[in-house]
Amino acid sequence: MTLLLSAVETLPPHLDELRADVRTFLDREVAEGRFTPESDAWLSGIDPEFSLRLAERGWVGMTIPTQYGGSGRSDLERFVVTEELLAAGAPVAAHWIADRQMAPGILRNGTEEQKRTYLPGIARGERYFGxxxxxxxxxxxxxxxxxxxxxxxxxxxxxxxxxxxxxxxxxxxxxxxxxxxxxxxxxxxxxxxxxxxxxxxxxxxxxxxxxxxxxxxxxxxxxxxxxxxxxxxxxxDGWRQVTQELANERSGPERILSTLPLLRAWARTDAVQTDAAVRSALGRLISRMTVLRQLSISVAQELAAGRNPAVEAAMVKDLGTVFEGDVVETIRAHAGIEPDPHGDEFSVLLAKSILHTPGFTLRGGTNEVLRSIVAKAVL
Ligand SMILES: Cc1cc2nc3c(=O)[nH]c(=O)nc-3n(C[C@H](O)[C@H](O)[C@H](O)COP(=O)(O)OP(=O)(O)OC[C@H]3O[C@@H](n4cnc5c(N)ncnc54)[C@H](O)[C@@H]3O)c2cc1C
Missing domain, CATH: 2.40.110.10 (Butyryl-CoA Dehydrogenase, subunit A, domain 2)
Structure with missing residues (x-):
């Protein structure tokens, strides 16, 4: 079974065309052996050449205005591109932080000189931030x-x-x-x-x-x-600025889809056809992912409207990162293979995903801390 991210009803239909273009590009990259899909590649898949190829197509710094070298596209367009890059397990780590939070941070708080110095290089896929x-x-x-x-x-x-x-x-x-x-x-x-x-x-x-x-x-x-x-x-004013930046850092689909390459590889295995228990476990994960994507899109739409959905972002990140870990644990329990960093493609993917899992609920603020943000807002 081929597991693709479905179109989302709440997103305008013209985004489906963009989604298809990105998918075609990524399929070709994989077919030509330019990258191997990996879980968590948005953090550890560093490949400057890939960043440049992506930028050539206008898919880095998408929301940077054209006067600063970007494509002047919408947050939702960027969201769709981001989802497809994550689904493909593409090596986007080099430019990820610059694209995700520094372009918006510099646009919000930077001087004109800073915008002219940093933004064009981000959009070209040449500037990377820590x-x-x-x-x-x-x-x-x-x-x-x-x-x-x-x-x-x-x-x-x-x-x-x-x-x-x-x-x-x-x-x-x-x-x-x-x-x-x-x-x-x-x-x-x-x-x-x-x-x-x-x-x-x-x-x-x-x-x-x-x-x-x-x-x-x-x-x-x-x-x-x-x-x-x-x-x-x-x-x-650093505290206020950093808090704004954290909303960009916490709210994206990378807090849900880090292990999607593993889930897709599992969906392609024979067991999905032959084993009803495997199909049912896979189905449960896909339905959770579908709901989480809807929640994540709602947060993206709030951000795009200029509001600050910090509490909603904290909630989605908590639910999303628990889901990412559950994907790994479910597959480990049902796949019937040993994780092996030197084995076939699926067992390597599983082995690497297991080793990355502890970081999911820590980075960008731990789940305990996120839950206290939500609790304080509710109470
Ligand atoms: C993969 C990864 C990438 C990272 N990248 C970066 C980066 O690029 N830049 C950067 O600056 N940082 C980065 N970090 C650091 C990350 O932000 C911190 O690890 C995180 O904020 C937790 O801080 P800490 O490790 O000091 O743990 P601590 O704050 O010491 O927490 C230890 C434990 O105590 C719990 N705890 C702490 N306070 C409370 C509380 N008030 N209530 C309940 N429980 C609490 C925590 O939930 C946690 O379980 C990264 C971390 C990881 C795992």
């Missing part, structure tokens, strides 16, 4: 960060350590959250910076994951000098 939020003693409690930026006559001097920074080793830039001012308000005194990489006073050290992969890093700022123009938005 997110400098978490630190050794500050993850869920982000307001506990200790990295500081001190204003000097020649710019800002930054000191501190960022941790779990995805893609920093290939990034051309980092969006950094640092403390710039003392404040009685726990969420006051933070600012954001656009830091150009590599940098002589910034040391990027690899952290190797359990599967031997390298996408994480520790990033140490040793009194690193950045120009005054690196400040993003208003000094002291």
């Amino acid at each position: 997110i400098g939020m978490s630190e050794p003693d500050a993850g869920s409690d982000l307001a506990a960060i200790r990295t500081s930026a001190i204003k000097t006559t020649d710019g800002w001097r930054i000191s501190g350590t960022k941790l779990w920074t995805s893609g920093a080793h290939i990034a051309t830039n980092m969006v950094l959250l640092a403390r710039t001012d003392a404040s009685d308000d726990r969420h006051g005194g933070f600012s954001q910076f656009l830091v150009d990489l590599p940098h002589p006073q910034i040391d990027i050290k690899p952290i190797i994951t359990i599967d031997g992969g390298h996408h994480f890093n520790e990033v140490v700022f040793d009194d690193a000098l950045v120009p005054a123009s690196a400040l993003l938005g208003q000094r002291g």
Whole structure:
């Protein structure tokens, strides 16, 4: 059985044509051996050449206005392209963060100079960003960060350590959250910076994951000098800006579809034809995915309308990342094969998906933290 993402009734029909174009391109890429579908490739599938090919078709930085080198397309058009890239397990990690949250973040808060400096390179698939939020003693409690930026006559001097920074080793830039001012308000005194990489006073050290992969890093700022123009938005307004950025970070379909390449590979196996229990387990997962896609589209539509659906995004991310893990566990229980990183395509996919699963409910804010956001809003 071939499992394709169905058209969604709440999306305008013209998007189906775009969906078909992206699918054709991705099928051709796989047929020509340019990439092998992988679960979680949006975080760990780093392939700059693929990013360039995608950008040539106008599918990177889609919502960036044409005056800044983008395609000026809608959030919903970007949503459809994103869904198909995830379904195909395409290696989009190099440009993902730049496209997902930095293009909107710079458009919202950047100066005209920053927009002209950064946005065209994002749309060309050449600029990659790392997110400098978490630190050794500050993850869920982000307001506990200790990295500081001190204003000097020649710019800002930054000191501190960022941790779990995805893609920093290939990034051309980092969006950094640092403390710039003392404040009685726990969420006051933070600012954001656009830091150009590599940098002589910034040391990027690899952290190797359990599967031997390298996408994480520790990033140490040793009194690193950045120009005054690196400040993003208003000094002291960093908390509000970062919260807005997190809505973009948490709300996308990558919080539901990370393991769709595995689900699709399972759907193609003979067991689906011959084993009623397998068909029924697959059917249950597909129906959950269908509902989650509808919820995710509702959040995308709220964002597109300029509203801030932070609570809804938290809810969808919680439900979506639990679903991603359940896909892996269900297949592990029913597929009747051993996960094997050196085996056939399906067992490799399963093995890699298992090793990636612990991260699903942690990254971008843990599910416990998301549930407290939802609980506070409800109560
Ligand atoms: C794959 C992956 C990629 C990542 N990429 C990046 C990145 O690019 N940039 C970046 O800045 N960070 C990144 N992170 C870090 C991520 O944001 C943090 O891991 C996450 O916010 C949790 O922080 P922590 O690891 O410090 O855990 P802690 O905050 O120490 O939490 C430990 C446990 O305690 C629970 N807990 C903590 N506080 C509460 C509370 N108030 N109520 C209930 N339970 C609570 C948590 O839910 C968790 O289970 C990434 C993480 C992963 C797994």
